[in-house]
Amino acid sequence: MPDRLESSVSDRKPAIDLHGLVTELFPINRSLTGAGVRETLGVVARHIDLKINEVATGTAVLDWTVPMEWNIRSGSISTVSGRRLVDFADNNLHVLGYSKPVQGVISRAELAQHVHTLPDQPDLIPYRTGYFADDWGFCLSHKLWQSMTDEHYRVEIDSELSSGSLTYGELFLPGQSTQEVLITCHICHPSLANDNLSGIAVMTALAMRQARRTHRLGYRFLFLPATIGAIIWLDRNQSKLDRIRHGLVLTCLGDSSGFHYKQSRSGAIIDRAVAHVLRHSGHQYEVMPFNPYGYDERQFCSPGFDLPVGCLMRGVHGTFPEYHTSADNLDFVRPEALDQSYALIESILDLLDQNRTFERVDGRGEPQLGRRGLYRAVAGQREAGGATQMDLLWFLNLADGKHSLLDMAIRADVPFARLETAARLALEASLVRETI
Amino acid sequence: MPDRLESSVSDRKPAIDLHGLVTELFPINRSLTGAGVRETLGVVARHIDLKINEVATGTAVLDWTVPMEWNIRSGSISTVSGRRLVDFADNNLHVLGYSKPVQGVISRAELAQHVHTLPDQPDLIPYRTGYFADDWGFCLSHKLWQSMTDEHYRVEIDSELSSGSLTYGELFLPGQSTQEVLITCHICHPSLANDNLSGIAVMTALAMRQARRTHRLGYRFLFLPATIGAIIWLDRNQSKLDRIRHGLVLTCLGDSSGFHYKQSRSGAIIDRAVAHVLRHSGHQYEVMPFNPYGYDERQFCSPGFDLPVGCLMRGVHGTFPEYHTSADNLDFVRPEALDQSYALIESILDLLDQNRTFERVDGRGEPQLGRRGLYRAVAGQREAGGATQMDLLWFLNLADGKHSLLDMAIRADVPFARLETAARLALEASLVRETI
Amino acid sequence: MPDRLESSVSDRKPAIDLHGLVTELFPINRSLTGAGVRETLGVVARHIDLKINEVATGTAVLDWTVPMEWNIRSGSISTVSGRRLVDFADNNLHVLGYSKPVQGVISRAELAQHVHTLPDQPDLIPYRTGYFADDWGFCLSHKLWQSMTDEHYRVEIDSELSSGSLTYGELFLPGQSTQEVLITCHICHPSLANDNLSGIAVMTALAMRQARRTHRLGYRFLFLPATIGAIIWLDRNQSKLDRIRHGLVLTCLGDSSGFHYKQSRSGAIIDRAVAHVLRHSGHQYEVMPFNPYGYDERQFCSPGFDLPVGCLMRGVHGTFPEYHTSADNLDFVRPEALDQSYALIESILDLLDQNRTFERVDGRGEPQLGRRGLYRAVAGQREAGGATQMDLLWFLNLADGKHSLLDMAIRADVPFARLETAARLALEASLVRETI
Structure with missing residues (x-):
């Protein structure tokens, strides 16, 4: 675990120039199907080990049929x-x-x-x-x-x-556990920078980053033509859906507005995780309840699947004047906004990966921290109980096998990384063990 | 079902002149017992097939004894x-x-x-x-x-x-199911127009209306001398009380104040139904928690019964200056207020009757609405997702066999009738089935 | 029960001069161990039948070791x-x-x-x-x-x-039931009046008072060197901890600020009881969520014990300028503040002791109060439903074997003592029985 904990202090910069990738993809004419989608996925595949899937026109998928290629x-x-x-x-x-x-x-x-x-x-x-x-x-x-x-x-x-085929891209990065995080974006809009390319670029950089690391959870990145792409993927992967423990649909991540997180249909850890990271991010944000309009969370959250999938945006579709117009262009999408979005989602993924549950080896009373070098020798000082000391006390109090680190961070109302640090200290002192 | 759904668009006018009925009943001297009660019920019985019950003085009923006739x-x-x-x-x-x-x-x-x-x-x-x-x-x-x-x-x-008897009136209109809605008013006040006659008049009109219709639920209308009348009815009907799924005590429905709904003792669907209808009614209203003072909800909500019964009023007993005085007269009660009250309660009854639960025949993903004529052909328009489209999406997303139409309407925060319309469209397209 | 109910109308004065006791204890030099602690407990033992415990240096207690004596x-x-x-x-x-x-x-x-x-x-x-x-x-x-x-x-x-021993004092006053209330304070600070002596003095007076009375619950008063004292007591009494149904740590009860109640870790009746008494006390107060810093509630609420223990203070440690300085002296602690604190906690203890659960002998409908002399003969008066009548109606409505008197008082939003009075009236009229 120690090597993982340090991840929270990385500087969280994307490995590629996000705005540059958006710029490269902008001129391509995308639609639900066709050469533009393939060209787009080809550009992405230069950065990650993307598996390109072709699904023939006319294939029955759930209630739908794969359309003609245009x-x-x-x-x-x-x-x-x-x-x-x-x-x-x-x-x-x-x-x-x-x-x-x-x-x-x-x-x-x-x-x-x-x-x-x-x-x-x-x-x-x-x-x-x-x-x-x-x-x-x-x-x-x-x-x-x-x-x-x-x-x-x-x-x-x-x-x-x-008659032809529909194309989508998938990258699965296995984790130590069979549990998976699903991350998706849509790839079916033509020259629209925010409502399409921002998600593709940020997701590509996230996939590059996760590919370089070991992680507890598996990460599944889907580049999908909206609606029909999600329908196809769900149809083909029904037997594996119970592995998805957290999911995020990414879209509109390059404009200058605050963040908007739309919750999953039935409430899930992802909702609490995103809200927590946003709360401590310093960014403007709003958490919105689920509704059945929007992006592919509509499909993932349909009643027969009801997956724990939310949607993260900056500007919300239909509410900014550039939406679905020629003004959603390369000027509308800002490099620093893309980088912020990337860093925020990286934090979310790290939180999900590190969100373990611990229990005290012996939970009766507080352990004596002093003899373990975890307590200031001179007690009774007014400034005692400073941040780190307090984090450790929270951790040791809530390490009961029932509270995850996220639960603790929310209850203590401090950034997740501080509870993570406390967990590391306590683990090193053999005060706690991880519960499965 | 289709014939029932249209009810929500009726114009909701009472079949009789409510203020006229109040005026007719006003001069009669009523009390717990006696000729005035019989005369009052006789007037009501000209409009509905009321069963008049006489209970002899001295009869033991729960903790009480039927009083002498006065x-x-x-x-x-x-x-x-x-x-x-x-x-x-x-x-x-x-x-x-x-x-x-x-x-x-x-x-x-x-x-x-x-x-x-x-x-x-x-x-x-x-x-x-x-x-x-x-x-x-x-x-x-x-x-x-x-x-x-x-x-x-x-x-x-x-x-x-x-020695004589106590008189009360009852009308039961059976439904397709054995489940019942209980609706009661008190009939024991003399020349008081709001705190007595408004409830009698509105309830008479509601009974007339339900008598003309087929309905899923049974409707039981009770015209009771307060307290002792409810005690008698409860004593005599103990074996059937589990059929009562929703109940409303009606009183003070003719004055000009906003509506007041007093919740049931333990929380019930009726509380959510009335609050929902009030919220979308355009009227001023207030929802008040249960308390053990008031009208016959005191008896229905006593701990040994704890029935799901609330109380709907305009002005609240004891809070308007005309209460229990000669100023609670025919001028204090307004025709338009009576009609509004009638229409509101009719909406509530229809909601209860239509509050079914559906599940998608196949809930995996969204169904393709386009090929069923349920989606605008040109997607991507900014104005897409308008009211009706959105209602249908809500319905199809929440039709999981767990959400009633009322649950859906509350979550979507739209009037119940719109979810009802969506349900009809989806039923006609064989996308859902009703769950029992 | 009748003799107990009157307790709620006692004038709640401590049997000793609280500020006088603080003054007497002030000059003594206390620490975790040593002569000053023994001298302090000796003064307390002149008022209550305190059992003085000595625990030898080096004794292993949970994760700790009893320290050297200083x-x-x-x-x-x-x-x-x-x-x-x-x-x-x-x-x-x-x-x-x-x-x-x-x-x-x-x-x-x-x-x-x-x-x-x-x-x-x-x-x-x-x-x-x-x-x-x-x-x-x-x-x-x-x-x-x-x-x-x-x-x-x-x-x-x-x-x-x-090498020597650590000293702590304990007084257990058995009740009719095996359930216990735990009340503790710390005794390890030298000449600090509020953050130490106020708790000792108020707790001594409470113990004196409870010792003179019969009570349903047992009361256990612990005078403990902070942290290590609680650890020792917990270590020695592990088999009896399930008897503790309510607990309060007392500290900083003599200053002039409003009351602060810190809730237990997992939520408990004590939290609702203290909040209820504070709400109706007329004092300024604030209810604070649990946190793992503070006094011995840290130990009682550690995950391996998780006892229902909160902490009652006036000023909160670390937030008033006199805290842990020579200004926390005999002038800072006010006689009337000590007396108020005493009276408030006495009310809380009485509430806990009287917080019984009742059920109607026959809960079907309201009982006829008139023939039992419990209803004003002339009904229909506008002023009917006054305080006492309403309290009785609340009691009779909620006496279902599920609501405690505290639950009722909170729901009715009236002081606990009024529901207690209603319970006495109903018991005397044989309308209810106590449930076990």
């Missing part, structure tokens, strides 16, 4: 005379996700049925998809659309919806 | 020369309830021993009874009493306390 | 020319507790290694001990120390650290 080469709106006004090559948000191919000259009125804008944010391009709709469409700034007053326009989308 | 023909105080100053014919509050007969000329000093007034409300006649006291008395305004300065007065009460 | 005859710092500057005879705080003997002329620089002062409170002498350190030292005012500018001083401590 790929797109180009898409544009031009004047009849050929001047390009909207071009997928400029911004991959311009084409509605899963648009079927289209080509021809159509009236503005007909085009209007296929155009998505944001009248309240006239300079921004919205992000829209039509996954299971037999449709096509363009997303553009309201300002541009209002300036388009021709009677006809030429539209062109060169896309393909065909 | 009837009164007249009562007055006159000057010695024969001028009537106080007359029972003007207001039946003038004679102390259960007064024994008296006749003769007595000194003002002796009369003062038998006169009840309200010095702080000098214009009002108080309501007083002397149920188990061998006494007689008059209630009059303090102003009048102060103006009575003669040395002697002629008093006359033509009443009779004799 | 005695001191004199101690001083003088100028080289013989003028006494610091003298143990003036104030026994001047010598570090457990100082070993020393004699000779030493440089100021060397003396400085053995001098303890309070720079922030330059007029006060600090209280310091060096129990298990092979050390000697002096405590003096910072002002005096700063005025001492000679190059050398003559120091002299005539003390003895030798």
Whole structure:
């Protein structure tokens, strides 16, 4: 155990440039399926030993079916005379996700049925998809659309919806125990930096870090197309779900707002762990009760699974103006915010890994700390009972085989690492033993 | 089930003129026993199929004995020369309830021993009874009493306390299940409109309404002389009390104050149901903890029974100045307040009746709503997850056989009817089944 | 029971002059062991039938060993020319507790290694001990120390650290049941009035009072050198600890601040009892959660024992400026504060003793109080349900064999004594029986 305890004093820096990774991944056009997802996972796999899984179109998974694979080469709106006004090559948000191919000259009125804008944010391009709709469409700034007053326009989308496969990535790092921590992010959004790439980047760095270490728990990192990806993984791993003792969905970790943690459906250690780390982090934060909308915690927390999975965010989906628009870009995501998020989650993972339970070898009365060198020789000083002394007293009082270190830290209201230090001192003095 | 679910969108109007019924009942002189109670129940029985029960004087019931029957023909105080100053014919509050007969000329000093007034409300006649006291008395305004300065007065009460019976009314409307909802009011107060007649009128209308419908639960309506009536009913129905799953005592439902709900003794679904309906009602309200004073919930919540019975009021007994005075009259009770009370309780009864528990046919992950027509085709819109969509997600997430619809509505913090709608949609799509 | 119930209306005055006892004990030099402790217990034993226990140096007790006995005859710092500057005879705080003997002329620089002062409170002498350190030292005012500018001083401590014994006092007053209340204070501080003597004095008076009475519970009063005294007693009485149902550590009961109650480790009746008495006491108070620092509750609440023991204080150790200084003297401790503390704890002990559980002989409905003379004959009065009537209704409603009188008093939010009165009335009327 001693080597593990020191982890809490690491400086918690990611091994890679998180904003750089976001920047590298930004231009790629991702969707539920297709070449962009594979390219993204390929970049991640340069850093970690990622297992890439392909699941064939039409495969039945729980209540769902793996969709057709969608790929797109180009898409544009031009004047009849050929001047390009909207071009997928400029911004991959311009084409509605899963648009079927289209080509021809159509009236503005007909085009209007296929155009998505944001009248309240006239300079921004919205992000829209039509996954299971037999449709096509363009997303553009309201300002541009209002300036388009021709009677006809030429539209062109060169896309393909065909039998293929859905791709997701998985990395499992076994621990000393069979218990696992599940960490997931979604990988199905195109050029959106916060609501997609921040999670991918932070999770990649976390996986790199855990891969370099030994740990008590196993860590399972999933890079999933949202919803259907989680459904597929759950379908394929039903027999192993009872190993998951803690889980976190990661998203929107690069913006500048405070942290938001959404609790698991039924209450779990992860909820207390994240709240504890946030409380002592110095960051602004809010803990929110579970609700059935959001990210893949929806699937993990569905009633048939009810896994102990929460969701950690900075800005909350749908509440910041950049959400699902072209403003969720490389400027919106800040290097220092990404690094903070990484450090916070690293602390959470370390806490989970170190959250052991101890009991006193002999719990009758306080042990005599003095003869073990654990007590200041001169008692009765007003400043006695300082931090470290008090931490040790808390630990020795609560080491009853029922309180985990996290329970103790919460009751003492001190950072987990201080109880961890107390546990090490007490272990070294043979005052406690770990309970299984 | 579908036909039941629509009930939540009824406009909830009573089938009779509630204030009209109060007005009709107002002049009748009621007491624990006697002709006035029978006359009152006779009026109610014109609207519902009420079973009238007579219980003989002297019958032993739990710790009590059914009292003598009291009837009164007249009562007055006159000057010695024969001028009537106080007359029972003007207001039946003038004679102390259960007064024994008296006749003769007595000194003002002796009369003062038998006169009840309200010095702080000098214009009002108080309501007083002397149920188990061998006494007689008059209630009059303090102003009048102060103006009575003669040395002697002629008093006359033509009443009779004799072996007879106590009368109460009961209507039981069987449901599909053996579980019952108990709804009671008291019927033993004379011309007091709020603290008596409002409950009788609202309960009559509720019984009319439930009689016209099929329902899952049985509904038992009791019109009882307070305390002794509840004691009698409990004594006679001990073997059936375990059928009572929810209960409400109704009183003071016609005044203009906000609603007050007094919780059951040990906590029950009825407490959560009433609080939930009140929360979403738009009315001012307060939920009060149980206490052992008040109405017949005292008997239902006695330790040997401990039934799940609460008490719903607008103004709380003893806290509004009109309470137990001649000011609790037909002006004090407002038609719109009675109608509001009716509508609120109807909502509560419907909630109890519809408060079923469901479980997902397959709870693993979210079902694919799109192919069932339950999801907007274009996802990713900022306004997605609107009310109805969110209700359905809550329902599908909590349909685990453990959460009732009420549990879901409270957790989602939305009106019960919205979860009910979600349940109907999910049932129609065969996504859930009801659990027993 | 009737004779016991009246206790709640006693005027609760201590049988002795508490401040007088504090004054008598003040000059004695106490430490963990030695003559001063014996002399102190001898004074107490003039009031109660105290059993004095001696435990030999070197005895193994739990994780500890009984220390050497320390005695001191004199101690001083003088100028080289013989003028006494610091003298143990003036104030026994001047010598570090457990100082070993020393004699000779030493440089100021060397003396400085053995001098303890309070720079922030330059007029006060600090209280310091060096129990298990092979050390000697002096405590003096910072002002005096700063005025001492000679190059050398003559120091002299005539003390003895030798094999002997540790002394503690115990009084057990058996009750009708085998259940016990444990009440303890510490007796190891020298001339400190609040943090030592206030507890001794109040506990002595409580023991005197309980000795004169019969009681349901047994009362065990322990006068203990802190920490090691509790360890010894626990070691010797392990087989009887399950008899302890409630416990209180008493300390700092003579200052003028509000009361502070520190809860037991795992939650217990004592916590609710003390909070209830404080709530209705009219005094300022604060209830604090358990923490593992403080007085002997640390030992009683260690995980291997986890006894239901809290700690009652006025000022909290370490938070008032007089703490562990020469300002914790006879002026700091106020007669009226001591008497208030006594009265409060007497109330707590009486509550614990009277905290019985009752059940209705027949709990079905309310009993008819009228025919038992327990109800006002004229019902319907606005002022009905006054205090006594309401207390009786609460009692009769909650007398279900599950609610103790304390549970009832807390739920009704009225002083315990009022439920006690109601219980007496109901017992006399044969409406309830006590449950075992």
